[in-house]
Amino acid sequence: MSTKSVQPKNIDTRDRILDAAEELFVEHGFAATSLRAIATRADVNLAATNYHFGSKMGLLGSVFHRHIFPVNEERLKRLKALERSERSLTLNEILEALFLPLIEGLPHERLPALMGRIFSEPESITKPIIEKEFAEVAARFQAAIVKVLPDLPIEILRWRFHLMIGSMIHMLKFQSPIGSEYSRDMFTKGIEELINYSVAGLSRGQNLQGNPDQQVNHQEISK
Amino acid sequence: MSTKSVQPKNIDTRDRILDAAEELFVEHGFAATSLRAIATRADVNLAATNYHFGSKMGLLGSVFHRHIFPVNEERLKRLKALERSERSLTLNEILEALFLPLIEGLPHERLPALMGRIFSEPESITKPIIEKEFAEVAARFQAAIVKVLPDLPIEILRWRFHLMIGSMIHMLKFQSPIGSEYSRDMFTKGIEELINYSVAGLSRGQNLQGNPDQQVNHQEISK
DNA sequence: ATTCGATTTAAACGATCGTTTGATTGAATG
DNA sequence: CATTCAATCAAACGATCGTTTAAATCGAAT
Known part of the structure; x- marks a missing residue:
């Protein structure tokens, strides 16, 4: 919000989601990969995917x-x-x-x-x-x-x-x-x-x- | 069943499903195309897709x-x-x-x-x-x-x-x-x-x- | 006219989907 | 200590998925 960029407190979650999504997208394609599968593999809560990336397309x-x-x-x-x-x-x-x-x-x-x-x-x-x-x-x-x-x-x-x-x-x-x-x-x-x-x-x-x-x-x- | 090959009575249905599936697979890909969308476009009953082709993969x-x-x-x-x-x-x-x-x-x-x-x-x-x-x-x-x-x-x-x-x-x-x-x-x-x-x-x-x-x-x- | 197998149909099955909500956490700020 | 706010969480939303069931329909053979 301020002019200084705010560092996300927990970059682990974001990156773990990205890593998991990447693997699953490569393996099964976009449409056949569910956000639930991504969240499970990343070991984060399902809602975290939408919280950090807005939507499935945003995540991609x-x-x-x-x-x-x-x-x-x-x-x-x-x-x-x-x-x-x-x-x-x-x-x-x-x-x-x-x-x-x-x-x-x-x-x-x-x-x-x-x-x-x-x-x-x-x-x-x-x-x-x-x-x-x-x-x-x-x-x-x-x-x-x-x-x-x-x-x-x-x-x-x-x-x-x-x-x-x-x-x-x-x-x-x-x-x-x-x-x-x-x-x-x-x-x-x-x-x-x-x-x-x-x-x-x-x-x-x-x-x-x-x-x-x-x-x-x-x-x-x-x- | 007999040694003579049995012609399906209504090849219209089969072919209409194939045509519709083809168009939708090309446009949206396999995973993102639903059998319901195919059946609707082909103007046939949903169950006809499984009846004639066994499964979505069989249809593909x-x-x-x-x-x-x-x-x-x-x-x-x-x-x-x-x-x-x-x-x-x-x-x-x-x-x-x-x-x-x-x-x-x-x-x-x-x-x-x-x-x-x-x-x-x-x-x-x-x-x-x-x-x-x-x-x-x-x-x-x-x-x-x-x-x-x-x-x-x-x-x-x-x-x-x-x-x-x-x-x-x-x-x-x-x-x-x-x-x-x-x-x-x-x-x-x-x-x-x-x-x-x-x-x-x-x-x-x-x-x-x-x-x-x-x-x-x-x-x-x-x- | 009746039987029979092939086809079509409506309806439902259980499962899974992307997304949203509202409460809760926890660390930094004053 | 009190306040704040980004982050996480469990739970649920309505929608849609592939597949199955069982009854209805139809044409051809008996």
Whole structure:
């Protein structure tokens, strides 16, 4: 109420609710997870969920924001750092700025699965959240990609960007290819593959400008 | 009961339930759709849903099977036709056999959205369905792709196949890139882009055998 | 005309849902 | 010590859920 921000006395409760909600949302989805199950797992009173987060949707928003906000901050920070240099960027650099924050300084082991799940919810649930959290990141990175692929018609680039996001979501959701077991190394490898795959898909048929390094892989793999 | 299959007397009810369920599942997801809402939209009695399909899960299975089965049949038919020829196949041909049945002779306009939604449900829901409907298609196409990319380590190929499926699901779910309006032409264009994108991603760094056409794009990327 | 199985129906089952209420706690403030 | 207020609690709100029951209805075969 005062101008000084009031610290909540008991941050344990809030955080325990967030932790429990996160686990259950990932496992069963939003609609199939009850506030009672969350409260039970968090070992708090049922009414505490509404007291701290207003509603079930509010809780979902908070669960998501907690982990994705720092990742998106890091993404924008890296992109801005790249853009401050005056040379023209490479597609590889841009996608690294977009995807590597998902594993470097990973704020929480459960973030990837959480992102994968939220993006999979029906649009009525995800739309406000995605617009709030991702509007800026999506716009800025798409603009950056346009710059390195100037000859690609915009409608094709939109499709490819769309396909890239789909790969990312699916990869985050399962975290290892079907039939393989999860491990941190496996996941890291997946992010690298995601970057390679996306570079190839986005730039198909295009002359890439910028650092020729990014074509090295391309060449050295061709025997 | 007899050896002759008994035709249900009133296929109207069954089909009306399937139609209604399909629309509502796509729009709101499985958990958030009630059997009462389905029965109301289908203009049938609530108990009819359990009578004809046993349970809500049974209904979901039937909704999905109805449209995806013919598509998967067509996919396998095309792949087998390719494999009967004795020349070595191209990646492009294989992916066309995998993706073009989604638009050619499209059994139902709503299939893409339905596939996109089902694949997005929590694993506890989708796992039995996906295993039942897609096990053979996934195995056969993955094997075919291995043959045209013999030098690609299997763990990398698994990731790339995984990323490709992610692109497909996302593309089916939205049917047009964010910010663009849906049209049948737009969707067809998206399938074509999906094939191009996947060829580039899967074959990145690989020498493709078969029709050299598909390498043209690949080469012109390197300036 | 009657029988019979398949289908439809109204009604209810017990369970669970998100949210709200009003009392109670407990630590900080004066 | 008295006051205050954020936080917690048990309990209940009305609504809705998937499923089941048992009677009613219908068409075709006997």
